[in-house]
Amino acid sequence: MSKLCSCIVPCFNEEEVIPLYYEEMQKVRKQEEGKIDFEIIFIDDGSKDKTLEVIKKLSEQDECIHYVSFSRNFGKEAAMYAGFEHANGEYVVTMDVDLQDPPHLIPEMIRCIEEEGYDSVATRRVTRKGEPPIRSFFARRFYGLINKISDADIVDGARDFRMMKRDMVNAILSMPEYNRFTKGIFGWVGFKTKWIEFENVERAAGETKWSFWKLFRYALEGIIAFSTVPLTIVSLIGVIVCIIAFLFLLFVVIRATIFGDPVAGWPSLICVISFLSGIQLLGIGVVGMYLSKTYLETKKRPIYIKKESK
Template sequence: MKKKISLIVPCYNEEEALPFFYKEISRVSDEMNNYDFELIFVDDGSKDKTLETLQKLSAKDKRITYISFSRNFGKEAAMYAGFINASGEYVAVMDADMQDPPSLLPEMAAYLTSGEYDSVATRRVNREGEPRIRSFFARAFYRIINKISDADIVDGARDYRLMKREMVDAIIEMGEYNRFSKGIYGWVGFKTKWLPFQNAERIAGETKWSFWKLFKYSLDGIINFSQVPLSIASWSGILLTGIALLIILFICIRKLLFGDPVAGWASLTCIIMFIGGIQLFCMGIIGQYLSKMYLEIKKRPHYIVRQTNREDTVKKVQ
């Protein structure tokens, strides 16, 4: 009996890229005729004709399931919806812009069927075509998060990976609202084979990830998988308190021994502003953690499905 590969494809304004992607994934799936395929396209509230394109494709290919959100919930929610609705023994995630080459799937499946690995993940070995400043901050993020958290994230790691059912079930069990899949993949464990590949440009359309969005996403990753920022806030308070006590002691001794008055309003102002800035910085760190807790406590659904072509689709999850 053939094993099934469920392929999850998050889409946001991918009207131009979808025809190219479907043509390539059809070619690859035809070559992998020893597997059955389930193609789950998740329309993340696109504003172009992505949904119409998916409807046309599903009309001629019964392997296609499309799930259209009521609004843009983000890529993490789209992937989570795919995981919940996937039925295959193997589950893959990949982008529709062709930056995740479908041609790697046969090799990825071969590693899984060998029984040695539970997951085959991909990583870019270069960042050609990417702005240098963006590459610099991306590499810095990977170094920082691996040092301060339990998440095992390889530099250049993509969301593109093929996993066994057991690993997918473990990911689904992690039902937090604030999701950072690259960290979740590492946190759940399982034995992973890393598959390097050369960076590929988008086949069509424009990237949806601005520098600011990537910066916010990286902060989410650090907050979701590390308590080190909270420790920094605590130790900053202890350090500044110690310094303040030493300065007070120094001033008192100088006044008693030499009778020098305490002078210099400018230096005093600078110190007050410095300490005030540290306090606001620490409050900001605590506020970020509180905001994540607030979102989790509200138990809002990760996504809401507006339209789908599959009756048994899980339309929202809390």
């Protein structure tokens, strides 16, 4: 009896590229016919265009096509979690619909799991061709930073394109946190993973939904979700500044006692006050970010709200 592979495909305003993705997946399904059955689960993340209409049309033509439609845009992290909840396969694949995650790699992933004994097969880009240089620079700095300050193992260039066994999917589902950073969760749950490298592929159609600001916020989510080092750094800065302030105070007192000079220099005093105020605000901001995430977690709000599904 053939095993079932569930493909989770988040979509947000992707009406142009969905038919192209379906064509490529048809090639994979034909290649694995008789060995692996497929179900494709499109997650409509509150799209404003005709994404849902295109998906519904495909589902009417192909019984292997399923979908979950959100009541509004909840983000890719929520979409992937919804896919995990609705996936029925022994193998589960997460991938983008824009064909930057090449479907033709799926057969190789299956072979690695079945023949080499891996629990997961993940992909990483070895080039960032077509990506703005500034985005590539900050992406590399982010991967280097988060691996140093957290327990999560996140490979530079890692994509969300990954195949997992059911045990790993169940482990991810056991972490229903509201503030999700799936790249970190993949690394945190562990399991034996093989990495497949490929060169960057540009979108088949449409435009990316990830602006620099969204990527920056996503990076902050990852750092806060998997590390408390920023809190430690702020605390150390506070201790160092207190020591410097104390030494400066001793200097002023000794100087006034020995030389009897009045304490002058209002400009320098204002600079010191501004510097210390900035550090205080930085510390409050960092603490506030962690506190806000804790606040959202305690609300116990659902990760997503489903409007309809098939």
